[in-house]
Amino acid sequence: MKLYVTDLSPNSRRVLAAVHHLGLEQETDVQKFNLFAGEHQTDEFRAINPNVKVPVLVDGDFTLWEANPIMIYLADRRGAEEFCPSDxxxxxxxxxxxxxxxxxxxxxxxxxxxxxxxxxxxxxxxxxxxxxxxxxxxxxxxxxxxxxxxxxxxxxxxxxxxxxxxxxxxxxxxxxxxxxxxxxxxxxxxxxxxxxxxxxxxxxxxxxxxxxxxxx
The missing domain is CATH 1.20.1050.10 (Glutathione S-transferase Yfyf (Class Pi); Chain A, domain 2)
Structure with a gap:
């Protein structure tokens, strides 16, 4: 999996914290953008997320933006019922x-x-x-x-x-x-x-x- 984030972002932080909590560090390639330098303003990233915002998760052919659904996806992938109940x-x-x-x-x-x-x-x-x-x-x-x-x-x-x-x-x-x-x-x-x-x-x-x- 590849995860696009930035520093000083509450939305990025919640997803990164979920990665750590779920023990997914070894499975997640974290790509940090320097938003001050406009590193996210590229055609390549716009093709991944037309909103040109982070966080974004890419898992194989599947791309997901927005922090809350990314956390749910990660929890379900791990089967972490206590962290994110699926009933x-x-x-x-x-x-x-x-x-x-x-x-x-x-x-x-x-x-x-x-x-x-x-x-x-x-x-x-x-x-x-x-x-x-x-x-x-x-x-x-x-x-x-x-x-x-x-x-x-x-x-x-x-x-x-x-x-x-x-x-x-x-x-x-x-x-x-x-x-x-x-x-x-x-x-x-x-x-x-x-x-x-x-x-x-x-x-x-x-x-x-x-x-x-x-x-x-």
């Missing part, structure tokens, strides 16, 4: 939370960290305080849902991390960044969950390098 109700729960993180939780979180962290990294202007405030309001709404859900469990689907935690928690490094302004202290269960995810061996192996190193 009808278990798979529906996976899809429910993955849809929720894309549409709500990480969209709100992303709005905040784009203004407070990413703009500084990329040098593209000052933070927009109104957008930060709106993002924080949205984050509080959806973090409250997750806070309640975690009241009687350590991870989203129970007592062990699953593909859902890798999806919902994909922005953990950005959320925990000291400049992020994500109001995590208001949600102690969510904060503890993100910290436990950062301590997970597969997740720790994929911790983002500083921007200066990632751009080299």
């Amino acid at each position: 009808r109700m278990g798979r529906i729960e996976v899809l429910r939370w993955q849809s929720w993180e894309v549409q709500h939780f990480n969209r709100a979180l992303g709005d905040i960290v784009w203004e407070t962290v990413a703009k500084q990294v990329f040098g593209i202007g000052p933070a927009d305080e109104e957008k930060i405030s709106a993002g924080q309001d949205n984050f509080r709404r959806f973090a409250g849902v997750l806070e309640d859900h975690l009241s009687d469990r350590d991870f989203v689907l129970g007592d062990k991390p699953t593909v859902v935690d890798f999806s919902v928690g994909s922005h953990s490094a950005l959320a925990l960044h000291p400049q992020s302004q994500v109001p995590l202290l208001e949600f102690p269960k969510v904060l503890a969950w993100l910290q436990s995810l950062e301590a997970h061996p597969a997740w720790a192996k994929t911790a983002p390098a500083p921007a200066s190193e990632a751009a080299e």
